[in-house]
Amino acid sequence: MKNITEVCRRIEETQNELVETYRQFLEIASVSADSKYAQDCKSAAKWLVDKLGGMGFYIETHEKDGHPPIIVGKYLKAGDAPTVMIYGHYDVQPVDPPDLWETPPFSPDIRDGHVYARGASDDKGQFLTHIFAAAAWLEETGSLPVNLIFLSEGEEEIGSEWLTEFVQAQPELLPCDVIVISDGNQFAPSVPAITYALRGVMCFEVNLTGPNRDLHSGSFGGAVTNAGNVLAELVASLVGPDGRIQVPGFYDDVEPMTDRERQLLSELPLTEERFFGDLGTDGGRGEEGYTALERRWARPSCDVNGLTCGYQGEGAKTVLPDCASAKFSFRLVPNQQPDKIAAGVRELFEPQVPSGIEMKLEVDHGSPGILVSLESPFVECSARAIEAAFGTAPVYAREGGSIPIVATMAQQLRADVLLLGWGQADNNIHSPNERFSLEDFRRGTLASARLLDEIGKMKK
Amino acid sequence: MKNITEVCRRIEETQNELVETYRQFLEIASVSADSKYAQDCKSAAKWLVDKLGGMGFYIETHEKDGHPPIIVGKYLKAGDAPTVMIYGHYDVQPVDPPDLWETPPFSPDIRDGHVYARGASDDKGQFLTHIFAAAAWLEETGSLPVNLIFLSEGEEEIGSEWLTEFVQAQPELLPCDVIVISDGNQFAPSVPAITYALRGVMCFEVNLTGPNRDLHSGSFGGAVTNAGNVLAELVASLVGPDGRIQVPGFYDDVEPMTDRERQLLSELPLTEERFFGDLGTDGGRGEEGYTALERRWARPSCDVNGLTCGYQGEGAKTVLPDCASAKFSFRLVPNQQPDKIAAGVRELFEPQVPSGIEMKLEVDHGSPGILVSLESPFVECSARAIEAAFGTAPVYAREGGSIPIVATMAQQLRADVLLLGWGQADNNIHSPNERFSLEDFRRGTLASARLLDEIGKMKK
Numbered sequence: 001m002k003n004i005t006e007v008c009r010r011i012e013e014t015q016n017e018l019v020e021t022y023r024q025f026l027e028i029a030s031v032s033a034d035s036k037y038a039q040d041c042k043s044a045a046k047w048l049v050d051k052l053g054g055m056g057f058y059i060e061t062h063e064k065d066g067h068p069p070i071i072v073g074k075y076l077k078a079g080d081a082p083t084v085m086i087y088g089h090y091d092v093q094p095v096d097p098p099d100l101w102e103t104p105p106f107s108p109d110i111r112d113g114h115v116y117a118r119g120a121s122d123d124k125g126q127f128l129t130h131i132f133a134a135a136a137w138l139e140e141t142g143s144l145p146v147n148l149i150f151l152s153e154g155e156e157e158i159g160s161e162w163l164t165e166f167v168q169a170q171p172e173l174l175p176c177d178v179i180v181i182s183d184g185n186q187f188a189p190s191v192p193a194i195t196y197a198l199r200g201v202m203c204f205e206v207n208l209t210g211p212n213r214d215l216h217s218g219s220f221g222g223a224v225t226n227a228g229n230v231l232a233e234l235v236a237s238l239v240g241p242d243g244r245i246q247v248p249g250f251y252d253d254v255e256p257m258t259d260r261e262r263q264l265l266s267e268l269p270l271t272e273e274r275f276f277g278d279l280g281t282d283g284g285r286g287e288e289g290y291t292a293l294e295r296r297w298a299r300p301s302c303d304v305n306g307l308t309c310g311y312q313g314e315g316a317k318t319v320l321p322d323c324a325s326a327k328f329s330f331r332l333v334p335n336q337q338p339d340k341i342a343a344g345v346r347e348l349f350e351p352q353v354p355s356g357i358e359m360k361l362e363v364d365h366g367s368p369g370i371l372v373s374l375e376s377p378f379v380e381c382s383a384r385a386i387e388a389a390f391g392t393a394p395v396y397a398r399e400g401g402s403i404p405i406v407a408t409m410a411q412q413l414r415a416d417v418l419l420l421g422w423g424q425a426d427n428n429i430h431s432p433n434e435r436f437s438l439e440d441f442r443r444g445t446l447a448s449a450r451l452l453d454e455i456g457k458m459k460k
Numbered sequence: 461m462k463n464i465t466e467v468c469r470r471i472e473e474t475q476n477e478l479v480e481t482y483r484q485f486l487e488i489a490s491v492s493a494d495s496k497y498a499q500d501c502k503s504a505a506k507w508l509v510d511k512l513g514g515m516g517f518y519i520e521t522h523e524k525d526g527h528p529p530i531i532v533g534k535y536l537k538a539g540d541a542p543t544v545m546i547y548g549h550y551d552v553q554p555v556d557p558p559d560l561w562e563t564p565p566f567s568p569d570i571r572d573g574h575v576y577a578r579g580a581s582d583d584k585g586q587f588l589t590h591i592f593a594a595a596a597w598l599e600e601t602g603s604l605p606v607n608l609i610f611l612s613e614g615e616e617e618i619g620s621e622w623l624t625e626f627v628q629a630q631p632e633l634l635p636c637d638v639i640v641i642s643d644g645n646q647f648a649p650s651v652p653a654i655t656y657a658l659r660g661v662m663c664f665e666v667n668l669t670g671p672n673r674d675l676h677s678g679s680f681g682g683a684v685t686n687a688g689n690v691l692a693e694l695v696a697s698l699v700g701p702d703g704r705i706q707v708p709g710f711y712d713d714v715e716p717m718t719d720r721e722r723q724l725l726s727e728l729p730l731t732e733e734r735f736f737g738d739l740g741t742d743g744g745r746g747e748e749g750y751t752a753l754e755r756r757w758a759r760p761s762c763d764v765n766g767l768t769c770g771y772q773g774e775g776a777k778t779v780l781p782d783c784a785s786a787k788f789s790f791r792l793v794p795n796q797q798p799d800k801i802a803a804g805v806r807e808l809f810e811p812q813v814p815s816g817i818e819m820k821l822e823v824d825h826g827s828p829g830i831l832v833s834l835e836s837p838f839v840e841c842s843a844r845a846i847e848a849a850f851g852t853a854p855v856y857a858r859e860g861g862s863i864p865i866v867a868t869m870a871q872q873l874r875a876d877v878l879l880l881g882w883g884q885a886d887n888n889i890h891s892p893n894e895r896f897s898l899e900d901f902r903r904g905t906l907a908s909a910r911l912l913d914e915i916g917k918m919k920k
Contacts, residue, residue, distance in 0.1 A: 199678060201677075201778060203776035203778065205776070210741060212741075216861060217761070217789055218661065218860045218861025219756065219861050220756060220860065221761035221762075221763045221789075222755035222759055222760070222860070223735075223752035223755045223756040224736075224741070224744040224752075225743075225745040225746075226763045228695075228763070228765070228766070228788075229695065229698070229699060229763065231764075231767065232691070232692045232693075232694075232696040232764065232786075233692075233696040235688075235689065235696075236689075236693045238689070239689060275683075279671035279672055279673075279675070280672030281670060281671050281672075281815070281816040281817075282815055282816065283816050284684040284815065285685040285814040285815060286683055286685075287682065292683035292684075293683070295682035295683045296679065296680060296682055296683040299682055300682070301677070301681035301682030302689070303677040303681045303686045303688070303778070303780050304686055304687075304688025304691075304769060304770065304781070304784075305677065305776065305777055305778055305780075305781070306688070306770035306771040306772045306777070306779075306781070307767040307768065307769035307772075307784065309764060310764065310765050310766035310767065310787070311765050311766040311787060312767075312787075316663035316665070316765065316787060316824055318661060318763070318765055319765050319766075320763050321764070321765070321766070324767065326688075326692075327770070327771060327772075327776060328688075329681075331677065331681050331682065354745040355741070355745060356736070356741040364776055399678070399679075400678045400679045400680065400681065400682070400683075401678025401679050402678055
């Protein structure tokens with residue numbers, strides 16, 4: 001019986017064909033942000049339908065008026081093996097500014113060992129590695145070692161509205177044990193990573209209203225409550241001098257990092273000096289007792305995102321402003337409860353609002369954090385697959401940001417999530433001259449093939 | 461020998477002629493803000509030169525390129541009597557929006573007992589009361605009971621640049637014991653006021669710079685210092701929970717109000733309920749232990765004037781902003797030292813600036829506060845003159861705002877300042893349909909004539 005060795009050999013031997021197919025996919029200008037490319041988005045979906053259908057996948061197309069379709073490809077013939085769902089998106093970012101592209105964004109060009117095109121890395125190239133891995137399995141062995149679902153949408157770059165609705169409404173259509181996503185980066189060149197956690201996010205806007213008009217600060221200052229001063233007090237009260245967030249109950253559900261996690265993070269090839277140097281600063285402030293990396297990835301945070309009040313032009317204007325507002329957000333770690341935090345912010349602020357001021361607090365619950373245990377067998381499978389394909393063991397990373405659609409899927413489908421980014425930080429995603437390394441394309445495909453093999457071996 | 465009784469009778473008997481002259485002055489469109497009225501400003505200056513020259517005043521015209529002239533009229537024949545300088549401005553506010561005027565702004569119309577025209581109250585009408593009072597003295601008695609200087613400028617509405625320079629450079633050209641200014645309001649209808657103090661003002665702008673670009677709050681939040689959070693902390697630290705300003709040394713030179721002052725203020729016909737009701741608020745916060753009126757007029761204050769940071773558009777953007785800035789200002793009471801306060805703000809802020817943030821602090825020293833003792837004989841003279849002319853004793857008011865040119869004159873000329881506003885809050889100064897009551901015009905002229913008499917009696 002043929003095995004992973006043959007599958008990998010096939011991937012190596014058919015590289016040129018795979019790259020050629022990849023280029024065809026990149027030629028489709030599936031920009032989701034601009035309605036004049038709506039037809040191209042449909043073409044990209046159709047391309048996937050044809051590709052997966054041709055591989056023997058059963059295809060479901062879920063359409064909603066005004067949205068590019070959701071494409072689901074299922075191949076569920078592996079009995080009691082785990083079901084893997086691989087998510088990717090077929091839409092791409094706009095190309096602006098077009099003048100800065102060295103070659104046209106939808107005419108893929110190969111140079112310096114890279115494919116240059118919009119979507120090369122984000123996410124067409126990375127998603128295709130998995131499709132090509134499954135194709136190699138099917139072509140070489142006639143079957144897959146796992147039950148496999150491909151899920152793709154065309155709105156990831158504009159908020160995943162339709163997919164979010166779909167996953168929330170019909171999670172039973174996507175039954176899976178683990179979700180694999182390759183839509184990000186390795187930790188560094190030749191340092192592949194398994195990203196096992198994402199922070200969640202909650203956004204707040206507080207609006208303070210004072211007197212019924214702007215007032216002269218001479219005639220009224222000292223007597224009338226200044227919304228700007230009160231705003232500063234509220235915002236300043238969010239974080240204590242030790243960097244701890246002062247919202248009541250905020251840390252109740254925060255799970256401490258394990259010793260193993262802290263050890264793994266400390267071993268990552270990253271110095272704080274270089275990190276802050278790149279940002280042009282001499283250091284950063286945060287929760288006491290944690291390294292900058294721990295604070296970014298594994299601890300919750302509170303950031304002012306915007307402040308608006310009074311006169312913002314040149315020079316001075318001695319106005320006592322009639323209103324003031326702040327936007328701020330929390331990054332949450334897994335297990336924190338957004339409802340509790342929203343109530344806590346209100347509890348923190350309300351007693352501080354003095355006479356003369358009305359407060360309105362708006363809350364966007366955003367998305368929760370997600371965390372896959374390092375002890376998960378899927379993490380172990382990924383580590384073995386990546387080490388074999390890349391020739392080096394992956395590091396274990398978390399991600400400080402939030403991917404709402406990923407959080408939604410993890411929550412609704414009750415599945416572990418593996419973020420296996422094959423990209424590099426210099427791939428220029430969202431910028432001109434986006435690119436993806438042919439070497440990462442090749443190794444990613446091999447890693448995917450091996451991952452299916454490893455997970456397939458998990459069956460009893 | 462003829463006396464004040466005859467002078468007042470003459471003023472009463474010649475009211476129609478005075479109003480006619482007043483209307484001529486109002487026909488000159490001396491808008492200083494708009495250079496297309498530059499010639500009109502010169503015409504208004506010329507009108508004053510002719511008027512004062514015709515009364516026997518010695519005229520000095522001080523010109524500087526690009527500025528309307530300063531007009532000084534001197535009549536210094538009263539021997540060792542005090543020298544009174546009366547300041548007024550011949551420029552007026554723009555008329556915008558012109559459509560809202562019921563009659564054209566430079567075609568004075570008399571209706572409802574008021575003269576309607578731009579400048580009717582601010583300041584042509586009020587300034588003329590003093591010129592007409594002096595004219596009545598000269599016509600009726602052939603002399604003035606005091607040495608008298610009229611000082612007028614054409615840039616009051618745009619910042620008094622040339623007069624400020626002139627007064628600072630050549631204060632010896634304006635030797636006087638007391639400065640009288642009628643460019644404001646009575647306390648309320650039929651409640652004339654002597655305004656014996658102005659607050660000063662200092663303006664600050666603090667600019668914080670963080671990382672070299674806006675950052676993603678997910679990837680960086682918690683590790684990198686957020687300029688918006690720090691800005692809120694700095695601003696919040698300015699004022700304590702008891703409403704006291706926390707700048708080191710801030711209150712060192714603040715003179716406490718006398719018991720008499722507090723008593724007089726408490727007797728003013730003003731309820732806090734009505735004051736805050738007009739502002740659409742349920743009350744106001746400020747320094748503990750003082751009434752709202754005391755806080756506005758006689759205590760220093762600190763107000764945020766503007767806050768700028770990060771994303772200010774609709775919805776949420778989870779950015780960690782690269783910079784943040786705040787404009788804030790203090791209203792100062794007389795005797796506070798701007799240099800000391802500037803140093804204090806720096807002393808308060810600097811230890812709070814964390815790693816990752818650079819602070820730039822800009823200071824505009826503005827103008828100091830001024831205060832005339834309620835025991836000043838000039839205050840007593842004013843009170844007697846106003847009570848006789850208005851039929852009611854004046855109240856003693858302070859002004860929370862600052863008039864930089866007044867502060868400059870008081871400081872440079874080392875003279876007491878009497879702010880004797882004859883206007884009313886509903887005179888629509890700076891708005892369409894500016895007006896001045898003929899009754900206030902008449903009573904103001906009588907009060908001015910009596911004031912000269914009272915001050916004249918001060919000579920040994």
